[in-house]
Amino acid sequence: MTFLKQHNQTVFDELMNSFPAKWGKDAPTGYPTASVNIYETDDAYHLSLNAPGRTKTDFVLNVDKGILTISYEKPSQKEETNYKTIRREFTYRSFKRSFSLDENINSEAIEAKYENGVLQLLLPKKAITTTSPKQIAIN
Numbered sequence: 001m002t003f004l005k006q007h008n009q010t011v012f013d014e015l016m017n018s019f020p021a022k023w024g025k026d027a028p029t030g031y032p033t034a035s036v037n038i039y040e041t042d043d044a045y046h047l048s049l050n051a052p053g054r055t056k057t058d059f060v061l062n063v064d065k066g067i068l069t070i071s072y073e074k075p076s077q078k079e080e081t082n083y084k085t086i087r088r089e090f091t092y093r094s095f096k097r098s099f100s101l102d103e104n105i106n107s108e109a110i111e112a113k114y115e116n117g118v119l120q121l122l123l124p125k126k127a128i129t130t131t132s133p134k135q136i137a138i139n
Helices: 011-018
Strands: 004-006 036-040 044-050 059-064 067-072 095-101 111-115 118-124
Touching: 059 111, 067 118
Parallel strands: none
Antiparallel strands: 004 095, 036 044, 044 118, 059 067, 067 095, 111 118
């Protein structure tokens, strides 16, 4: 059972089809991607997005029509004129990730927290109700 899909592909397909040609390159939407780990427990899915150097207010999380979108827009940065940058390796680029949510996810109860450079989302599964077999009496 697949819980998340990105652009009509499973997360597994996304990783395998892009290996290694697209790693480190921009996504087709023009946004670079942020690395994501997805775990499953009996009652929920856990999504961890690697995004160091930001604050929790930098992220925008939306669920609309079964699509979970996680984005970060890099604010414009004022260029310092009193010093010259020799090397810049820190990058804080904008990104956007969208996933189709499975019908078994309770999208109303999704929780998120940002801690130690990782955005963590809890996607709880809907309670599965089972009905016991019932014999119907004939009148």
